[in-house]
Amino acid sequence: EDQVTQSPEALRLQEGESSSLNCSYTVSGLRGLFWYRQDPGKGPEFLFTLYSAGEEKEKERLKATLTKKESFLHITAPKPEDSATYLCAVQTLTDSWGKLQFGAGTQVVVTP
């Protein structure tokens, strides 16, 4: 059975304290892996799509990487405005119509 697991469930950081979030997946074949940011009471905001192992993408203080079994979202020198829940989702080769399987998310709090 396909599974997507995110860790840790929650992360509390001091401003400027870099850290990484993990998304591990067990799927029959990966078509793409997606990262989203979600603020409380709002819809998820798309961040990155990763397609193959070794790929990396960056946006401001965020960098996403992908291996054959997991993806990391690195937050470099975070600021309080980076506080949010970060969601990981995968699309498998058997889901040609666009189905995404989501992890439960990592809630990040950055304190000044």
Next chain:
Amino acid sequence: DGGITQSPKYLFRKEGQNVTLSCEQNLNHDAMYWYRQDPGQGLRLIYYSQIVNDFQKGDIAEGYSVSREKKESFPLTVTSAQKNPTAFYLCASSSSGTSPYEQYFGPGTRLTVT
């Protein structure tokens, strides 16, 4: 500006009543989706539609119904048969095809049933 709108933002209903949540997009996307989000859980797919007048059940379709009469609109009805309807409901849309297209989400509707 292109995007997805959902209305209302908050909805309160009594048990036994059906309720319809609105979702509209002007991104010219073929595919649309409805998800449910509960605290501590990932998003779970309720229904999806790849094209007008066609839709498919997702993982938790029981107690829900949808229609897709226009490309821009994909309303969700939460029926009285849904045993635990209180949740945050999210609508999304994407391009369709074999590439892994990202989904774009609306702001959500929080439904409370008492």
